[in-house]
Amino acid sequence: MWSSISYGCYVNEIKLKSDKLNTQNNLYNENTQAVLLLSTFFSKPKKGEARPLTAIEYGRFARWLHEFNYTPSSLFHQFDEVLSKWKDPKGKITADRLSEILGRKAAMGLALEKWQRAGVWVITRQDSVYPQLLKKQLRYISPPVFFGVGNKGLLQQGGLAVIGSRGIDEIDEEFTKNIAIQAAKENINIVSGAAQGVDETAMLSSLSAGGTAIGIMADSLLKAATASKWRKYLQSKKLVLISSFYPEAGFSVGNAMARNKYIYTTASSALVVRADEGKGGTWAGAKENNENNWVPLFVNRRSNASGNIALLAHGAYSFELQKTSEAWLAEVLSKVPAPESNNSPSNSLNLFE
Known part of the structure; x- marks a missing residue:
């Protein structure tokens, strides 16, 4: 049995970790977070886990989102609505896959914190500093x-x-x-x-x-x-x-x-x-x-x-x-x-x- 003091310390530790992750994620707006979750690994991939979208897959999906007046961050708030309309012609971008890769916020927060300590930044296609010639x-x-x-x-x-x-x-x-x-x-x-x-x-x-x-x-x-x-x-x-x-x-x-x-x-x-x-x-x-x-x-x-x-x-x-x-x-x-x-x-x- 845990003492009330031990349990309280445990709860505070979890809260501090959660607050730290939230602070890290809040460095980026919701759309950037959604793009990262959709397209990025945060560690070496494990066997059997859903893979983020490839550049070609992301391009296909993002173009469809735009045509239907959605953004990647719409998936945080209107997931069921978006997926009721989306039908991937290639059959690769499924609701189950999207749900799993969007559920990696904790992993994203930990990775971003580690990378930021080394001076690594993130830019997405919506950012003005993204290579425009490319x-x-x-x-x-x-x-x-x-x-x-x-x-x-x-x-x-x-x-x-x-x-x-x-x-x-x-x-x-x-x-x-x-x-x-x-x-x-x-x-x-x-x-x-x-x-x-x-x-x-x-x-x-x-x-x-x-x-x-x-x-x-x-x-x-x-x-x-x-x-x-x-x-x-x-x-x-x-x-x-x-x-x-x-x-x-x-x-x-x-x-x-x-x-x-x-x-x-x-x-x-x-x-x-x-x-x-x-x-x-x-x-x-x-x-x-x-x-x-x-x-x-x-x-x-x-x-x-x-x-x-x-x-x-x-x-x-x-x-x-x-x-x-x-x-x-x-x-x-x-x-x-x-x-x-x-x-x-x-x-x-x-x-x-």
């Missing part, structure tokens, strides 16, 4: 949520996506460094994936030369938030790291492939340093960009890599280092007009979509 291009398949650390303002600047293999030789490394340093001199933002190889070389070279960078990560954002190689640039507001996957997600080939499109569409132009034809994320991302006409694609013509040769043969723009002027990089990039995207531009894309 949203314009990807529209309904834009990630519902980005987690991030660093300077959110960089997300609207576009820039040059520098992309390439993890395994690079000294020639590729030197080429990447030279491009990144020139970009820094011309105040051109570097956009990349923060992975070893070309990505990390481009970002760190630009940052060490006084430039800025956006790193779009497929995993381990929480670790990166406190990593020594990034810390001083995050503190000086020269860098932002974002991920559409929950901050503690481990590496996954599927996630790495999925984030390729976010690198291209956050940038204004893209440069492939090295690619192997028919394999790897660099090749897949470049091919996906060309199929969707997101941004002009440049390729390092000095590389004899099979992917570089194939991309040039399929219409990518030849690129090499120049010294024609102080601002030669901007001049090269500006000579190629932005392609006509397969998604017609729209200024009326609803913030909740």
Whole structure:
């Protein structure tokens, strides 16, 4: 039997935990909370539990909600009404699944508190700081949520996506460094994936030369938030790291492939340093960009890599280092007009979509 004192302490402890969770959740409005619950893992997924909606599933559901004058937060107050009308054509987004993933408020509160202590913030498609170039291009398949650390303002600047293999030789490394340093001199933002190889070389070279960078990560954002190689640039507001996957997600080939499109569409132009034809994320991302006409694609013509040769043969723009002027990089990039995207531009894309 518990004494009245022990029981009272237990009740107070539970109340304090509850108040803490409520305070944490209240940092975000109801709509942001609903989007997080619908689309985000808060820990490593367990066997048999309902999975949050994928970006494609969320896009399909959010578009329907908007068409019927609902928002994601309507599910907190009008769940039965909404689900009486909703019929998923794919049969994947069911009432049972939605009920289970929306019931994770306690888990969400604990996770948000942990992530916030490391400086991780959350933005959704309704927020003005969400990458607008990406949203314009990807529209309904834009990630519902980005987690991030660093300077959110960089997300609207576009820039040059520098992309390439993890395994690079000294020639590729030197080429990447030279491009990144020139970009820094011309105040051109570097956009990349923060992975070893070309990505990390481009970002760190630009940052060490006084430039800025956006790193779009497929995993381990929480670790990166406190990593020594990034810390001083995050503190000086020269860098932002974002991920559409929950901050503690481990590496996954599927996630790495999925984030390729976010690198291209956050940038204004893209440069492939090295690619192997028919394999790897660099090749897949470049091919996906060309199929969707997101941004002009440049390729390092000095590389004899099979992917570089194939991309040039399929219409990518030849690129090499120049010294024609102080601002030669901007001049090269500006000579190629932005392609006509397969998604017609729209200024009326609803913030909740």
